[in-house]
Amino acid sequence: DQQVKQNSPSLSVQEGRISILNCDYTNSMFDYFLWYKKYPAEGPTFLISISSIKDKNEDGRFTVFLNKSAKHLSLHIVPSQPGDSAVYFCAASARAGGTSYGKLTFGQGTILTVHP
Amino acid sequence: SAVISQKPSRDICQRGTSLTIQCQVDSQVTMMFWYRQQPGQSLTLIATANQGSEATYESGFVIDKFPISRPNLTFSTLTVSNMSPEDSSIYLCSLKTSLSGNTIYFGEGSWLTVV
Numbered sequence: 001d002q003q004v005k006q007n008s009p010s011l012s013v014q015e016g017r018i019s020i021l022n023c024d025y026t027n028s029m030f031d032y033f034l035w036y037k038k039y040p041a042e043g044p045t046f047l048i049s050i051s052s053i054k055d056k057n058e059d060g061r062f063t064v065f066l067n068k069s070a071k072h073l074s075l076h077i078v079p080s081q082p083g084d085s086a087v088y089f090c091a092a093s094a095r096a097g098g099t100s101y102g103k104l105t106f107g108q109g110t111i112l113t114v115h116p
Numbered sequence: 117s118a119v120i121s122q123k124p125s126r127d128i129c130q131r132g133t134s135l136t137i138q139c140q141v142d143s144q145v146t147m148m149f150w151y152r153q154q155p156g157q158s159l160t161l162i163a164t165a166n167q168g169s170e171a172t173y174e175s176g177f178v179i180d181k182f183p184i185s186r187p188n189l190t191f192s193t194l195t196v197s198n199m200s201p202e203d204s205s206i207y208l209c210s211l212k213t214s215l216s217g218n219t220i221y222f223g224e225g226s227w228l229t230v231v
Contacts, residue, residue: 032218041126043208043222044159051218089158093218101218102147103174106158 003027004092006107013114019077021110023090026071030092032101035064035075038087038109047088048075080114087111118143118216120223122209128229134197137226139209144189149220150182151208159208165192199230 005024013019031052036044050057050064050073057064063076077084091104119142129135148165163171163184171184186192196203209223
């Protein structure tokens, strides 16, 4: 039962254009969502997060949108740069379960390639 | 965010042996966790490392296989016991702090290959 899904295994974008990475979830208990960037054999780097009380959060070139009714979130990167090339993971968490947002459920990741 | 140091960063291990991964943080944290990423897979929570008491394991993970210690607020260890090739993974220490809110930060990971 995959509760967080990233249906696009890969995305290729031209430098300067917008990158849009998508994520869907099924568990209505999730109320905090995060995006991480990851290189092979390294730990994930936190990018941006959003609480379910918001529908948008922006930090520099990164914006996350949340559509609760559709159980869908997306990460927009504008403008895209070659250094953004990496695997991007969507993750979701909830207060419930005893870990108090410590248990992240991850999607399968999307490989972003930004071409110069 | 807190600085998380993991050792070893990578290792090649013999089948049947055990290896202990150390995680050191430069400041006191509220919660520490251990995750695993198997090749081609996503990240999965192994357990919550509780300070001064037994870790809380997720479904599918047991203390005999993955003993965890957390003697103080800035240090934790994860041991992968009696390793088999299926244990080849990146093991990741992660944490929350009082300043990070609900955001989890990860260490650089320990990449273990079991041969």
